[in-house]
Amino acid sequence: MEYHLYHDESKIDGYWHGMLLVPESTKQILFQYLEKIRENTGHSTPIGIKEIKSEGKVFTCAELWVLFAVGAMMSKFGKNKFPISLGRRNKGKIIWDGNYEDIVKVPIGAKFILFRERDNFENMSNILDYGGKVETTFRMGLKGGIHFLGDIDHPIEIIKMHFDGYEHYQRSVDHERIVGRLTGLREYFSITDGIYSINDWTSNHTKKDCQSYEDCQLLQLTDLLVGSFRVAHGYTTNDKKIHVKIAEPVKYLTKKYLEGYARMQNSRWKGSLCMSECFLENGKWNFQSIEYKTKGIKQGNLF
Template structure:
């Protein structure tokens, strides 16, 4: 199946990559749900987890709705079961859940460089460490999420603006060095496959409105997952992102249990760090103090 990739990052207690793979055939359906949230919350400006500060604000309601849509979009097999999704149907702001039978089948990869770019001295600039660790996360995620009956062909890559890298992203470092991909996953050989223009649809020179919405969704999804793994910047981010915690808990029950879930082959969580022997890859887990609190509570 053909997918378009959307990427954003976060620099809170590590360096996080969020990678959303959207089936090209389902992109319009996902955008329609996000537009419904915007219409119902009457919020049309740029979304981002850092902007979510007040529980009763329009942006918070809109961000919450986006995250709900994002989680629903990751359902790979609805099994004929309804899924209640908060699209904020009530103009007064109260929650009214709409029952959907999601059939989008997006995939999400969350990858963390544990030490927050401490190995940057081994690379020429900030952009190069981003490109390298992104490549690590993408390759591992594609191998984990795809298979011979669920192929992944990436036809486009969208990144959240090149300005903070102080240069355009390097196609060679991202695509050409992505060696050893298994036969069921590939990246189309297209010259201009990377779009790294701005993700704010209100700014001149931004990507298309639709692509901006999906990049903003990735920003929110990283913040939601990160916060519910114990790396929160605000309690409010953890609260509006709680649906992502439910997905992580399902994931932690193991591959066999997850393969029977409605979110089968939809999620990949991992991290890396650099040691004297090179790069080390491992499972992404809850922050230690959060795990200890759960054990003390008997959870």
């Protein structure tokens, strides 16, 4: 199946890569529902988790985007329903529109890879510039994530990669380091290689040098997801309790993931989520599950 990949990052307690994979065949469906939530909540400007400091239009829009995204990550429907809201109000209060399965009717089949470089590049060689460190660890996370999520019956072909703004790296994304050095791929993982296979224009749809409006929205969603997954692992600050509310649906999915591989294989989110981290020790890369900063994070009642 063909996918678009959207990448954003968080730099709190490590460098967190967030990679959202959206099937080409259902990309328009996901975008349409995100746009409907924008319209119903009355929020039209760019969304980023760092800018959300209190409840209001942007908070409501972000909260419902994350909830819908967790539903969009279902690879199949089960007997339990997944309730969603598209942001409509009745007497000033947000109402539930119904179940995702009855409203959307088809699994969108999005996937998410969360990959953390634990030490924020501190132990990486200074031969690489900042962008090179991002690209190198991105490549490791992507390869491991796709190998984990795909299989011979569910091949993954990435036809376009979207990065949030070349200004973050002080230069354009290095195509060779991202694609050219991505070797040793399993037979079910491929990348369309070409001059237009990577877009690193800004995700801010109010700027002239932005990506398409549709792709800007999906990059902004990736920003919310990587921040939410980070928060779900306990990496947040005391003044950002509002982010814990946004991350509630992600904590629900993270809890399922932590119950083990077998549990996820029997879940509606089979083949939809991969979370891991890496660190350099004695000159060698080590890989492991992401360590929780806060043990026993309280799990809210989502449904």
